[in-house]
Amino acid sequence: MEYVADRYGKVQPVFEEAAKKLQKVKAKEIPLLSFEDDLERVKLRMAREEGEMPIIMERINGGVDFQDSYILEMLSVLSKAVCRITQHGRPIGTGFLISDNVIITNNHVIDSPERARGMLAEFNYELDRNKEIKKSFSFKLDAERFFLTSSYMADPEVPYSGLDFTMIALAEKSQEDIPLSTVKPIYLDGIRGKIIKGESCVIIQHPRGMPKKIVLKNTAFFSETRTRIVYESDTLPGSSGSMVVALGTGEIIALHHAGLPRTDSQNRILTRSGAVATASTPDEEIDWIGNEGIKISRVINALNNLDLPPEMHEIKKKLLHKTTLSQEEISSDSDRKEASFKKYPVPDSGKEQKPQPSMKPSDRKRQDYIFTAKNNPEVLSTISTLLSARYGEEPIIKLSMPAFAAAGRVELFTLNVPVMGNIEDEARNLSTIPGIINAETDIPLQLNTGSDQGDSAQSKFEGIVEDGYGKPNEDEFLKKYRDERQSIYVVDKTPQYHRKWNWYATSFDSVLADKKVPSPKGLGIKIVQFDTGFTDHAKVAGGFDKELDMDFVDQDDDAADSFTSGILKHPGHATRTGSLLIGNEVTLIAENGNCGLLAQFDFKLIPYRICKSVILIRRQQELADALNLCIAQRYPIISMSLGLPPTMATAAMAKKAYDAGIIWCCAAGNVVQVVVAPAVYPGTIAVAASNPMDEEWEGSSRGSTVDITAPGEDVYVPIFLEPKDGQKAGESFSYGNGTSYATPHVAAAAALWLAKYEDILNNGNYRGWKKVEAFRKALDVSARRKNRLPKVGFGHGILDVDKLLKTTPEKPDKLIYAYENMDxxxxxxxxxxxxxxxxxxxxxxxxxxxxxxxxxxxxxxxxxxxxxxxxxxxxxxxxxxxxxxxxxxxxxxxxxxxxxxxxxxxxxxxxxxxx
Structure with a gap:
């Protein structure tokens, strides 16, 4: 690492400038193609694509966000060639098979034949779909048969030094007597043009000797030196020697070499705090600019030009075979496309286009918009042309939800443009452009959630507790429902009973006592939770699926909710609502009570973090991204205990989910009385809240669009206790209010109903929206009408799961499309x-x-x-x-x-x- 810092510290400003430019590409401020300053590389990259030049340019420009699905198959094949290198049982690096009997890794992993003694190349060391270790197999290294290395330190006296690679042969059979021929090699392509700056790359690796991992987030290639490429990505010791793969072409572009740290004026490595790092500084505290890998084109060039002993010539020929073929194919294709290429010049980011005279650059600010338009190339081309004339720059228009988009259908699109004046007036101006149907700003919005405390003076309209912590309130609960109101779920009942009153109010108790109830988990039925992300409260430990979770705020795959207290920053909203689905029955916390409705099935809830706190969503696009992934993954149920004001985008999203057949259970809303979005739209299942008296919760929204009511006032949920004397926040329970808590009941009921009638619903007659309507109809028919709810505004009554599971799906031809008479x-x-x-x-x-x-x-x-x-x-x-x-x-x-x-x-x- 010190060698890297010393060698490249002087050019650090170049890397940093490139990193800033990459962020502009990601923000759609400049086109992807304008990032690459090597025109020849762009030509070679395009020569690798099929089709006409305009389509190719569009495909590559969109490569940061979209990939063809065959890339997944290619990555799977590539992954099988990756091995973990061990010495006397200790993991020391990563390598991969590049011929039928040769692997490549770093010189700083294997620098000599002597060093290779006692080393093994272990393949298949990875987890299977059940998260269990597969059976691996290991081959001895055979340096006598083939060995070629280039030192990691450049020596002016030694040709091709400083490339930090080692190629070494393997034994023909593993120690487990498995032939090496069972591992398919990945031959290296030494021709340039496999990737251009701004495109994504991935690393397949064994970090710290762990089972095989793949980095898919923050992976763009953004800078280079003569022999190295610089890219984003997370790696650890043990990643040395990993393959770096261009996501757009599926080709190996580099041999991972080292992290690239930020340095001071003396080229000393710095930590994130600005201090000088030492040998004992943990990797996570280093201030990384990115990672660097040795260009495969340079490795192949060295191999091609080095004079090897005769006994190695045959292996050398095999190692160069793919490069020879690619040279012929790309040269031919490049010549054929040269004339077409000239017609479509690459954008020049160095020359800023002049804005319209009426708009001074200093007065313009960039703003995100969402608009609807017909998904038609001609329509979008017209819109693009008119927007270019309006803003003085070519706009970047993206499908907001590509997973379920169709040609010729009205779809949501996103746009980022420079605006002078009022941003809402500009939205109305955008709507006047031919082709754009409607437009709205995509800016932060207040959210609508539930209360966490019981019947305090302001609890019926209280959104959340201000300091982020709760307090046990069972005394108040008992006073209200045992002494004053006399609820049938509380009077003469034990704490273990009244803490689960919501089970008895909805008949979950009798249903879950029936051992014949099909397991939703066993049938692969999943529920996705749109919320703030999960915390580590003991009540939900192990209940959130940390393999499938996603964070659409920070755009990574970790939906953990950082515990941040403060005004209106209440950590754990998703933990509380999620506990009603997956809460553990037994914990070591005093006053333990209510448990998850699906916990007995060992059900895992998939958390999607779409907002930082329970009061603010940064943009609607985060919600759109989450829904888009749900549709792409074919998840059947969404539980959303958050609400927004009615917007054009949420209306379109609700219909998208409905048409895709997703049962989207949404909180009807709190405080504002009228039903909030997306619950207000026909495509969702809107849930209002009741209390232990089978009455309405006063704070519940109500209206004709509500489908069902479920327990939401004074529901027993886990909370965090305010820490004392600097100690860690404690854990306890409290009775909380909100349609937030009513919603998970309906999501759990949906999972059980889908499991019960799986054979009927999956026979092909209930595709898309019909599955949603069949569930809605079953809810209506089975709802418990014996209650104290108002006559209107709360659907057909209170959720009755026992009756629901006895209600077979309505015949498909009897179901009515919810948007049939809607303009x-x-x-x-x-x-x-x-x-x-x-x-x-x-x-x-x-x-x-x-x-x-x-x-x-x-x-x-x-x-x-x-x-x-x-x-x-x-x-x-x-x-x-x-x-x-x-x-x-x-x-x-x-x-x-x-x-x-x-x-x-x-x-x-x-x-x-x-x-």
């Missing part, structure tokens, strides 16, 4: 027209409920953007009489007036759903 275009227009007002009122309601003062600004806009758009001002004058003043004024509307006004705006939008 989607009109809904989008109304949503856009009233959207800014809805979000503004939404903020003020949340400001009142959560104690945060908000002005008249749209959503979380910063102070200098606080002014409402001209259109919204006009709308405000129409909706708000003079006595109330302006929404932008310092004076606030009363709580009742706020709710009434928001309901009025919301119903303007909701009414379009019913037409």
């Amino acid at each position: 989607e275009g009109r809904l989008g227009e109304v949503t856009q027209a009233y959207g800014e007002m809805a979000k503004t009122l939404w903020n003020k309601i949340h400001g009142w409920a959560f104690g945060i003062a908000r002005g008249g600004q749209e959503s979380y806009a910063s102070s200098h953007e606080a002014e409402l758009s001209d259109y919204s001002k006009m709308l405000e004058r129409t909706l708000v009489t003079g006595k109330h003043g302006s929404l932008e004024s310092s004076g606030d509307l009363s709580q009742g007036e706020l709710l009434k006004l928001f309901s009025k705006v919301h119903q303007k939008i909701e009414s379009e759903i019913k037409k």
Whole structure:
């Protein structure tokens, strides 16, 4: 590492500048092709693609985000050739088979034939789909048959030194008597053009000697030297000698060599805190710029030019075979495409296009938008041309949810453009462009969640506890439902009974006591949770699926919720709602009680983190990305205990999920009374909340779009206790409120119902939306109508799982498409027209409920953007009489007036759903 730092410290600014440019590519501020400054490499890269030049350029430009599915098969084949190198049982590096009997690794792993003694190449050391270690097999290294190395330190006197590679032969049979021919080699392609800057690459490796791993996140190639490429990626000691694969072509581009650390003026390695690192500094504390690998083209060039002994010539010929073939194929294809290439020049990022005269660069700020348009090449080309003329730069338009997109259908698209003036006015301007149906800003939005405490003075409208911690409140619960109200689930009942009152109210107790109930896990039925990510509370230990979890906020595969306390940062919202599905029956925590409805099946809940906290979603695109992956993975159920104001994007997402056949269980909402998005839309299952008296929870949203009601007030859930004297936060339980808690009940019921009727539902007649409608119909028929709920606004009654499981799916030809009489275009227009007002009122309601003062600004806009758009001002004058003043004024509307006004705006939008 010190050698790398000393050698490349002086060119560190070049790497850092390239890294910054990469971020511009990722932010869609510059085209991918403009990042690559080597035109010859671009030509060679294009020569490897099939098709006409415009299509090829589009495909490569989109390569950062989309890949053809065959790449997965290629990666699987490549992975099988990777081995772990051990010496006397100790793992020391990674290698891979590059001929029928030769592996390659780093020189700093094997620097001499003598060093190879006692070493083995172990293949198949990896986990299977059940997360168990496969049976591996190991081959001795045979340096006498073939050995070629290049030192990791460059020596001017030694040709081809400094490339840090070693090629060495293997024995023909493993120690387990398995022939080497069972391992398929990956021949190296030494021709350039396998990747261009900005495209992604992956590393297949054995970090720290662990079972085989693959890095798929943050993997772009962004800089280079004469012999090295520099790329993002996570590696550890033991990764040395790994293959670096171009994701776009499936070809090996580099031999992983070392991490590239940031250095000071004396080329000393720095930590993230700015201190000088020492030999004992852990890898995770080093301030990494990226990783570097030896270019395969340089390795093959060295092999081709080195004069080897005659006995090695045959092996050398095999090692060079693929390079020879690629040279012929690419040269031929490159010549054929040369003329076409000239017609479509690569964008030049060095020359900024001039903006329109009316827009000064200093006045422009970049803004994300979501719009709907027909997914048609001609339509999108027209939109692109008009946007280019408007903004003075070529726009980057992306499908928001590609997994279920279809040609010719209206789809959601994303756009990032420079804006001068009010961003909401610009959204309306975008809607006037031919081809764009509707457009809206994609900015942070307040979220709607449930309360964590019981019946405190303000609990019926309390969103969350301000300091992020809860307190046990069973005394208050018993006073309310045993002494004052006399609930049948509490009076004369033991703590272990009334802590699980929600089971008895929904008949989960009798259903789960039946040993013949099919296991959802056993049938492969999965539930995805859209929330804040999981914590390590003992109640849910082992219940979240940490292999399939995803974080769409930080864009990685770790959905852990960092425990951050503070005003309105309540860690563990997903832990509490998730506990109702997968909570452990037995814990060492005092006052243990309620357990997960699916826990007895050893069910794993898949957590998707779509927001940092329970009050804010950064962009709707995070929600779209999560839903897109659910559709792509064919997950059947989503549980979402979060709500948003009605938006065009959430309306489109709800229909996407519905058409794909996903049962999307959504909280109806809290405090605001009217049903929130996405629960308000026909494509979802909207869930309201009841209490231990089988009455409505006062804070529950209600309306004609609610499908079912389930326990949501005073439900027993895990909490964190405020730490004392600097100690770790403690763990306990409390009774909490919210439709957040009602929703998991319906998700669990959906899993059991799908398992019970798997044979019927999977016979092909219930494809897509029909499966959702069959479940909705079963919910309606089986709902418990004997309750104390209001006559309207709470669906057909309280969830009754016992009766639900006895309700067979309605015949397919009897089911009615939920969007049959709905004008989607009109809904989008109304949503856009009233959207800014809805979000503004939404903020003020949340400001009142959560104690945060908000002005008249749209959503979380910063102070200098606080002014409402001209259109919204006009709308405000129409909706708000003079006595109330302006929404932008310092004076606030009363709580009742706020709710009434928001309901009025919301119903303007909701009414379009019913037409």
